[in-house]
Amino acid sequence: MPNTLLPWLIFIPLLAGVLSWLSGRIHAQAPRWVALAGMVAVAVIVCSLWPAAPQTGWWSEFQAPWIPGWGISFHLALDGLSALMVLLAALLGVIAVLASWKEVQSGVGLFHLHLSLMLAGVIGVFLAVDLFLFFICWEIMLLPMYFLITLWGHEAQGGRGRFHAATKFFIYGQASGLLMLLAIVGLAFANFAATRVVTFDYEMLLQTQLNPVVGFVLMLGFFIAFAVKLPAVPFHGWLADAHMHAPTGASVDITGLLLKTSAYGILRFCLPLFPEASQQFAETAMIIGVASVIYGGVLAFGQTHLKRLVAYTSISHMGFILIGIYAFNAVALQGVVVMMVAGALSTAGLFVLCGQLYERLGTFDTREMGGLWTRLPTLPPIVLFFAAATLGLPGLGNFVGEFLVLMGAYKVAPVLTAISTLGMVLAAVFALALVHRTLYGPATSDAQLAAPVAREQLVLLVMMAGLLLIGLYPQPLLDASAGAITQIQQAVSTTTANAAHFGG
Amino acid sequence: MTTLTLASLTPLVPVLVMSGSAVLLMLLISFVRSHLLTLLLGLTAVVAAMASMSLVGQNLPAQVTLLIYVDGSTHFYWSMILLSTLVCIGVSHAYVRSAPSFREEWYLLLLVAACGGMVLAASSHMAALFIGLELMSVPLYGLAAFALKNKRSLEAGIKYLVLSATASAFLLFGIALIYAETGSLLLAQWASLPVDSSLGLLGCAMILIGLGFKLSWVPFHTWTPDVYQGAPMPVTAFLATASKVAVVAVLVRLFIQVPLWQDNALAMLLALVGGASILLGNLLAISQTSLKRLLAYSSIAHFGYLMIALTIVAQHGSRSVWVYLATYVIATLSAFAVLSSLTGIKDDTQGDRFEALRGLYQRNPLLALALALSLISMAGIPLTAGFVGKFALFASGVASGQWVLLLLVVAGSAIGIYYYLRVVSVLFQRGGQTLTAGVNVPTLNGILIAALSFMTLAIGIWPDFLI
Numbered sequence: 023m024p025n026t027l028l029p030w031l032i033f034i035p036l037l038a039g040v041l042s043w044l045s046g047r048i049h050a051q052a053p054r055w056v057a058l059a060g061m062v063a064v065a066v067i068v069c070s071l072w073p074a075a076p077q078t079g080w081w082s083e084f085q086a087p088w089i090p091g092w093g094i095s096f097h098l099a100l101d102g103l104s105a106l107m108v109l110l111a112a113l114l115g116v117i118a119v120l121a122s123w124k125e126v127q128s129g130v131g132l133f134h135l136h137l138s139l140m141l142a143g144v145i146g147v148f149l150a151v152d153l154f155l156f157f158i159c160w161e162i163m164l165l166p167m168y169f170l171i172t173l174w175g176h177e178a179q180g181g182r183g184r185f186h187a188a189t190k191f192f193i194y195g196q197a198s199g200l201l202m203l204l205a206i207v208g209l210a211f212a213n214f215a216a217t218r219v220v221t222f223d224y225e226m227l228l229q230t231q232l233n234p235v236v237g238f239v240l241m242l243g244f245f246i247a248f249a250v251k252l253p254a255v256p257f258h259g260w261l262a263d264a265h266m267h268a269p270t271g272a273s274v275d276i277t278g279l280l281l282k283t284s285a286y287g288i289l290r291f292c293l294p295l296f297p298e299a300s301q302q303f304a305e306t307a308m309i310i311g312v313a314s315v316i317y318g319g320v321l322a323f324g325q326t327h328l329k330r331l332v333a334y335t336s337i338s339h340m341g342f343i344l345i346g347i348y349a350f351n352a353v354a355l356q357g358v359v360v361m362m363v364a365g366a367l368s369t370a371g372l373f374v375l376c377g378q379l380y381e382r383l384g385t386f387d388t389r390e391m392g393g394l395w396t397r398l399p400t401l402p403p404i405v406l407f408f409a410a411a412t413l414g415l416p417g418l419g420n421f422v423g424e425f426l427v428l429m430g431a432y433k434v435a436p437v438l439t440a441i442s443t444l445g446m447v448l449a450a451v452f453a454l455a456l457v458h459r460t461l462y463g464p465a466t467s468d469a470q471l472a473a474p475v476a477r478e479q480l481v482l483l484v485m486m487a488g489l490l491l492i493g494l495y496p497q498p499l500l501d502a503s504a505g506a507i508t509q510i511q512q513a514v515s516t517t518t519a520n521a522a523h524f525g526g
Numbered sequence: 527m528t529t530l531t532l533a534s535l536t537p538l539v540p541v542l543v544m545s546g547s548a549v550l551l552m553l554l555i556s557f558v559r560s561h562l563l564t565l566l567l568g569l570t571a572v573v574a575a576m577a578s579m580s581l582v583g584q585n586l587p588a589q590v591t592l593l594i595y596v597d598g599s600t601h602f603y604w605s606m607i608l609l610s611t612l613v614c615i616g617v618s619h620a621y622v623r624s625a626p627s628f629r630e631e632w633y634l635l636l637l638v639a640a641c642g643g644m645v646l647a648a649s650s651h652m653a654a655l656f657i658g659l660e661l662m663s664v665p666l667y668g669l670a671a672f673a674l675k676n677k678r679s680l681e682a683g684i685k686y687l688v689l690s691a692t693a694s695a696f697l698l699f700g701i702a703l704i705y706a707e708t709g710s711l712l713l714a715q716w717a718s719l720p721v722d723s724s725l726g727l728l729g730c731a732m733i734l735i736g737l738g739f740k741l742s743w744v745p746f747h748t749w750t751p752d753v754y755q756g757a758p759m760p761v762t763a764f765l766a767t768a769s770k771v772a773v774v775a776v777l778v779r780l781f782i783q784v785p786l787w788q789d790n791a792l793a794m795l796l797a798l799v800g801g802a803s804i805l806l807g808n809l810l811a812i813s814q815t816s817l818k819r820l821l822a823y824s825s826i827a828h829f830g831y832l833m834i835a836l837t838i839v840a841q842h843g844s845r846s847v848w849v850y851l852a853t854y855v856i857a858t859l860s861a862f863a864v865l866s867s868l869t870g871i872k873d874d875t876q877g878d879r880f881e882a883l884r885g886l887y888q889r890n891p892l893l894a895l896a897l898a899l900s901l902i903s904m905a906g907i908p909l910t911a912g913f914v915g916k917f918a919l920f921a922s923g924v925a926s927g928q929w930v931l932l933l934l935v936v937a938g939s940a941i942g943i944y945y946y947l948r949v950v951s952v953l954f955q956r957g958g959q960t961l962t963a964g965v966n967v968p969t970l971n972g973i974l975i976a977a978l979s980f981m982t983l984a985i986g987i988w989p990d991f992l993i
Contacts, residue, residue: 091993092921128956158908165907172951185951189944197940203917204932207924 027067028084028098031108032146034063035115039138046131054119057134061115061141068109071100078505081105088155093210093220097152103359103506106499107148107286110363113484114278114370115141120481121374122271124381126174133174136166137271144279148286151224153206156291157199160247163280164195170272171264176386184267187260194260198250205243209295212236228294228513241296241303248292251284252340255313262325265333266386270377273329277336277373278366285343285362289355293347294513300348301514307348308435312442314341319448323455328379328386331456332372335412338445339365339420345442346427350514352507354430357423359503364419364492368411371485375405378478379460382471388456393465399473402461404482411489413453414446419492530591537588537596540575540604541644547571548637555630561623568615568633572640576608592712595650602848603647603775606855610768611640613859613974614760617866620968621760624870625672632672635665636764643768647775652701652711655776659697659740662769663690669764670757673871682756689739689749697736703729713779719786726786731795733780740773741829742822744802751814754822755878758871762818763862766825767855774832778847781839793837797931800833804934808941818878820945821861824904827938828854831916834923834931846922849992853903853915853985860900860978864893867971880952887954893967894953896979903982905946906939911985914992 038060042053075081080099088096100108118137126133139162146159168188175184206222213230214220221227232240250257265273293300318337325331339361346358378401379394380386395402411418424446431439474482492499535542551567579601587597615636622629642661649655667690671683701711707725708715719726735746742750754762781787807827814820832854835846865878868886887894903912916939923932967975985992 089988089990089993091990158913161908161913165902168947169951169954173954185948188951189947192947193940193943196943197936200936200939203920204924204936207917207920211921211924 025082025084027071028082028100028149029086029096031064031067031149032098032142034067035060035138035142035145038063039135039142042138043131043135050130053131053134054123057138058116058119060138061112061119064115064141064145065109065112068100068105068112071105072502075102075105075502076505078509088152092154092222094154094222095152096155097223098149098155099151100149101506101509102502102504103286103289104148106359106363106502107282108145110282110366111141111144111148111279113488114274114366117278117370117374117481117485118271118274120477121274121377122269123477125270125377129173133170133271136169137275140166140170140275141279144275144283147283152222153210153224153227153291154222156224156287157203157206160202160283160287161196161199163283164192164199167268167272167276167280168192171268174269174272175267176269176380177267182263187263187267191260191264194250194257198247198257201243202247205240205247208236208240208243212240224291224295230295232296232299234298237296238299238302241292241299244292244296245288245303245307248284248287249310249344251280251287252314252344253281253284253337254310254340254344255317255337256310258314258318258337261337262330262333265329265373266327268329270373270380273373273376274370277333278370281336281340282362282366285340285347285358288344288347289358289510293350293510297514297516301350304348304350305435305438308345308431308438311341311344311348312438312445314338314344315442315445316341316448319445319452322452323448326388328376328388328391328456328460329373331388331452332369332376335372335449335452336365336369338449339369339412341445342424342427342442345431345439349427349431349434350511351430351433352511354427354434355507355511356500356503357426357428357430359423359507360419360426360492360496360499361423363499364411364423364489367485367488367492368408368418368420371408371482371489372412374481374485375401375408378474388459390466391460392463393461394471395461397465397467397469398471400479401474404486405461406457407486409453409457411493413449417490417493419489419496422493422496534588534590536582537586538590538594539578539582540608541594541641541648543575543578544571544637544641544644547574548634548641551630551634551637555634559630561619561629564630564633565615565619568637569612571637572608572612572615576605576612579604579608589650593651593654594645594648595713596648599778599844599848600648600775602852603771604644606771606851607640607643607647607768610764610771610855610859611636613863613978614764614768616974617763617863617971618760620870620971621758621866622672622871624872626675628672632669635669636760639663639665639669639764640768643772646772649776650713650779652705652713656694656698656701658772658776659694662772663694666761666765666769669761670753672758672761676756678752678756679758680756682753685749686753686757693736693739693746695736696732696739700729700732700734700736703732713783716784716786719784721786721789723786727789727792730784730786730789730792734792734795734799737773737777738799741770741777742803742826743799743829743833744806744826745799747803747806747826750826751810751819751822754825755816755818759818759862759866759869762821763859763866766821766858766862770825770829771851771855774836774847774851777836778839778844781836782844785840787837788840796833796837797928800830800837800931801934803827803830803833804931804938805830808938808945811945812941814945815880816878817865817880817883817949820949821858824942824945825858827942828904831919831935831938834919834926834928834935838922838926838928842922842925845993846918849918849989850915852992853911853982856911856978856981856985857900857903860975860982861897861904863971863975863978864897864900867893867967867975880949883949884952885956888956890967892972893975896975898950898953899979899982901946901950903986905942909983909986911982911989914985914989918993 042056045052143163150156171188322334346354646658667687673679739746811823903910906916
């Protein structure tokens, strides 16, 4: 297959972004269509690679020299895991554009430039197999998001302003990112010390033999960066504020894409690069995961701001993902992949609904919402649907993911897994509370609200279809990622065997 | 003893071009006072000096008399100094147009200062070092106080004069101490300085104070915000770039040539100074409302970062220093070129507040984008030059195991994000002030800003030619 397709996955959104920025001068609506076209093109390219996919190894690879002086190349590769993620990115990009159709009316061109740039960064993260390139893409995601929040965000009551929220988001990202950069440079240097070759290439660095202490410290550098973006509990401070102030399109992409890049990062980099250190760290990471599950659930229940509520539910979801990743077995890892996709869809769906409710009510405050079932056609059952998906109702995508994760994790850490099932109960509590507070109870006013237009329905229907499909027939998803997951799992477990061997 | 021949002066041609032009400019002023003509002569001088560098680049390294030593690294520092001078002169035309008098002398002083910087960067003898330093500093006193009607400008000039003189005194004392120990003013002879020499250590510390003042390292930084704020915009640009490049050049030479700098106590001192600069510079930048003061504090932090690469030049080479310096100079010049385009010498304090920049994107998108790019580059965001510089620092820091300083850089960068992006987001916010500044940008400024922005992006995306 033509390898040159891969760079286009990054360049198309870049190009679409610039074009949509420029096209804003021709017609006010043009930027939306251009950005949409770019994201659809990405999806088409990924799908075109699907049929010819091999069972193991890279589906497609592209390498071009970039900074030979530092041993850095523009090295992209796609396997089942990254293909799924890129497809998800394109889909959520489309949804973000559609969800912002009415909300964003000023600086339309610039908005879509930022949205597309961020998407390019996210796709770059999913494709990069050169650590330097990976880091660049990782950081590039932050800046457009910062502008999306500061320039198009909401000024929420009770918050400290969108500038504050956006800056918090950026500082968390930048500080943790630089720690990761230190770890990347440290790893490259360790490799250089052993082989006298300067390289940042993933596959070459995989061979690096690290002394255990160095390996553990470097692994922590990576892990902290990913845990901040995940976000896992001690590092979650930025998420709720960012969501509270972000425009809908940005919220969709934060939760659906930015958070998933971190789970992807742990899977792709943290585990295979530092298998021994990851083994040592597994229990701590799982405890962090359990803490996130419980803490996110409890906090979600207490929120009165609709978007903060949804934000905390995603912390809870990401806790499950962390547990699944550090269980190190194929079942749990497959569950993680399903949860990443399904969780992205269900949470993004809730954020889109938040946006649609806001357009009608002018508030995110759940205390002013009750009784919507009687006032609003069509949307309430959809809210119910997404709430059910979030709480992990069987038949919908999240259930499959959570089930696989818990099943896999139980074999490894039964006690922690048992505690984390409390999170499932909490999920039911907060999801039902969400439904109860918004849809039922006495209506705050009798005025009827506008029915959703076709565009709004379409966005939601696509995500609902996706959740149902994953819930009822997850096999294609599992098949696509199986090859990549097996490789990651083997990388970790072979070291266990080795460690046992050396230990004996 | 070598006799001085004309041929042996060839490596010095760029300096000679600059000093010759300065003399020519002085003569021109005494006959014809023409703002445009002086500008053109100034620009030609700098361009000619740059061109002559590539012509005389073959027979390097070369020792020219006892005083000057020119090698490849000298050429790098020279080109940085000349680039800074070019930009400072280029943006000056529109800037000093509104000055009541002495507009032409402005260019003369800039040329002389650049000349001093070049001598300083190439000095291999303490006499040359001191002459170069003073030749660079004395015109800057005048330039800083150039807006005679402006109290802040006068304050800046006097403050810089007094504190510079103090720093020079320290420098001289240090040189004298080491002279007492080695009996020579030649840098090459200082290599023989015994490692346990307490006089030598004291001398090194004194020299560090004298030179550290120019780099505004903590605790010698107190002049920086006031002088940056008071001095006219292009002068601040020169202070922030050319004058610092020249001092770094001479420090690198000292660090490489004099093994005594590797002494543990001195190394500890340098690390302390660097760490304090990073922390204090970044923390104090947070609360600034004047962009010039913000850039002053951020430059303190930047030279704190540079310490990582600077202290290890003897073992690891000065490549990282160059990369970092180049990226810093380009971003800083770009920021100051934009700011110079927004104001004139008469209303300098106006364009300096954040509020004046609000909504600049609506008034002049390109100017706003250029300023945003330069600030983002200073913050070290990938795909801009600043990130390449930071990466080079990280590489040398990891290679030499300076973990504490590296973690401080991480913390400092996180704080930096806050204050740089605050300015950037102000640029894009709607609802600008009544200020009309920034609607019309002079062509020359526009070209320079475009070139600098291009360099920022080019280095950021394709850094290979730099490293």
